[in-house]
Amino acid sequence: MPFAVTPWHRRAARSALLYFQLTKPRVIELLLVTTLPAMILAAGELPSLTLIASVLVGGALAAGGANTINCWIERDRDQVMRRTAHRPLPSGQISPERALVFGLLLEVAAFALLWGTVNLLSAVLAVSATLFYVFVYTIWLKPRSPQNIVVGGAAGAVPVLVGWASVTGDLSAPAWVLFAIVFFWTPPHFWALSLRYYDDYEAAGIPMLPVAKGVAVALREIAVYSVVVVATTLVLPLVADTGVIYLAAAIVLGVAFILRATRLVRASTPSRAIKFFTFSNVYLALLFAAIAIDTLVLSV
Numbered sequence: 001m002p003f004a005v006t007p008w009h010r011r012a013a014r015s016a017l018l019y020f021q022l023t024k025p026r027v028i029e030l031l032l033v034t035t036l037p038a039m040i041l042a043a044g045e046l047p048s049l050t051l052i053a054s055v056l057v058g059g060a061l062a063a064g065g066a067n068t069i070n071c072w073i074e075r076d077r078d079q080v081m082r083r084t085a086h087r088p089l090p091s092g093q094i095s096p097e098r099a100l101v102f103g104l105l106l107e108v109a110a111f112a113l114l115w116g117t118v119n120l121l122s123a124v125l126a127v128s129a130t131l132f133y134v135f136v137y138t139i140w141l142k143p144r145s146p147q148n149i150v151v152g153g154a155a156g157a158v159p160v161l162v163g164w165a166s167v168t169g170d171l172s173a174p175a176w177v178l179f180a181i182v183f184f185w186t187p188p189h190f191w192a193l194s195l196r197y198y199d200d201y202e203a204a205g206i207p208m209l210p211v212a213k214g215v216a217v218a219l220r221e222i223a224v225y226s227v228v229v230v231a232t233t234l235v236l237p238l239v240a241d242t243g244v245i246y247l248a249a250a251i252v253l254g255v256a257f258i259l260r261a262t263r264l265v266r267a268s269t270p271s272r273a274i275k276f277f278t279f280s281n282v283y284l285a286l287l288f289a290a291i292a293i294d295t296l297v298l299s300v
Contacts, residue, residue: 018088019102022071023064031063031159032056033285037292038163038178041240046296047167051118055166058114059159062126065106066133066155072100073138081200114162121165129158143205146212153186174240177232178291182284184229188222188261189280195219195273219265222276226261230254233287242291243298249290257283 035055039047046052071078071089079090088094107130114123137152145151157179164175194201194208195218201208210218233250236242257280264276 018093021088022068022094022099022102023106024067024071025064027067028060028063030281030284031156032059034178034182034288035059035159035163037288037295038160038175039167040292040295041174041178041242042164042167044241044295044298051166054113054117055122055163058110058118058122059126059162061106061110061113062130063159065103065110066130068099068103068106069130069134070138072096072103073134077143077204077206080204081197083197083200114166118166119169121169121171122162125158125162125165129155129162132158144207146207146209148208149190150187153190154183156186157182174236177236177239180232181229181236181287184225184232185280185284188225188229189277189284191218191222192264192273192277192280195268196270196277198270215268219268223261223265226258230258236291241295241298243294245297246290246294249287249294253283253287253290 036052039052039055071087074084075087075089075096078084078087084090089096089099107127111123111127114126133152133155137148137155141148141152160178160182161171161175164178165171168175191209195210195215198210198215202211209221230250233254234247236250237247260276260279264272
């Protein structure tokens with residue numbers, strides 16, 4: 001007998017999609033892109049598929065929970081911003097109470113999975129990133145300081161530590177360099193986004209750097225941080241066993257990243273800002289892919 005799609009099935013699928021949207025899957029995707037290469041570099045080879053699956057699923061659950069709780073906290077501000085007004089909470093498609101419970105359950109599941117199948121350090125790091133993201137960034141810094149993303153961005157750099165710790169059980173120098181790469185990459189990435197959606201952040205009263213200090217200051221800081229992140233990528237070969245593939249990729253991608261930042265500074269428009277934001281995603285993904293490829297080639 002063929003499967004019949006009933007109104008109940010449609011409602012269930014619709015509800016599942018809304019809860020999935022709460023987790024900000026595109027953000028999770030980028031976090032996982034940095035986690036796997038960190039695992040490969042730590043192992044010096046491809047780790048077991050079981051370990052990879054546990055870390056990636058656990059990391060996705062933790063990040064999804066953090067993003068859901070972030071949506072719960074910011075639902076009123078999201079309602080003011082055109083970019084976020086359609087999200088499930090500000091649009092009234094999911095109740096705040098259910099969203100909060102969902103986010104907390106994801107965090108519990110992430111901790112249990114990582115502790116039970118990986119190790120305690122990985123579990124603690126994943127949940128600590130959520131606590132930092134929620135309390136330090138979302139509640140404290142974001143509505144108060146133009147340096148919000150500089151400090152708060154540390155939460156987005158923790159997944160590389162989770163990946164490293166899942167393999168080694170500790171945090172050595174290469175792990176912290178990987179952390180620093182993501183940490184310094186985050187401000188220019190999000191300041192470009194805030195340039196594109198300047199009016200939204202201004203309407204919501206969020207003191208992102210362009211709104212609080214002016215566009216010129218934000219552009220200058222984007223240029224400075226772009227140089228810093230590229231310089232940091234060149235530190236990795238000094239502390240980790242990387243080869244020519246990574247070094248070549250870091251140099252080529254770094255030159256492209258700085259050139260894109262320079263073009264944005266010289267002619268800042270919303271369209272150029274969002275192009276830089278998009279390219280910065282590609283830059284980070286390709287850089288970490290080079291780490292993985294370089295390590296796997298060296299291990300052959």
